[in-house]
């Protein structure tokens with residue numbers, strides 16, 4: 001898995017992030033960051049990061065992605081692989097300026113966010129805010145290390 005890429009997709013009827021579902025204390029290597037660093041994380045809805053193309057995933061739904069512990073800024077919203085009609089139907093609702101704690105990740109969309117890990121070490125949740133997806137695993141920890 002390339003660093004800082006977070007693929008949100010459906011796998012065998014689970015909603016997963018990079019193929020993983022929620023475990024209470026689990027943090028993968030790709031979810032560990034250092035205090036006093038700034039990173040760009042890319043969130044991708046529609047492929048699994050292992051060569052499955054965007055269009056082959058028939059189980060694409062919007063994911064309102066929520067990151068705990070900090071506020072971040074939207075750096076890039078890539079719609080090049082989105083259905084144009086879908087984008088045109090929702091685009092007027094996006095406000096990407098300013099500080100965010102949640103962003104909508106539409107099917108086929110890729111969003112880069114800038115995150116600065118400034119204040120606290122420890123584990124924080126990030127998850128899809130669609131309760132059914134969250135309950136089916138689309139929630140993980142990231143950890144800020146000293």
Ligand SMILES: [Cu+2]
Nearest residue numbers: 063128130133
């Ligand atoms: Cu979701």
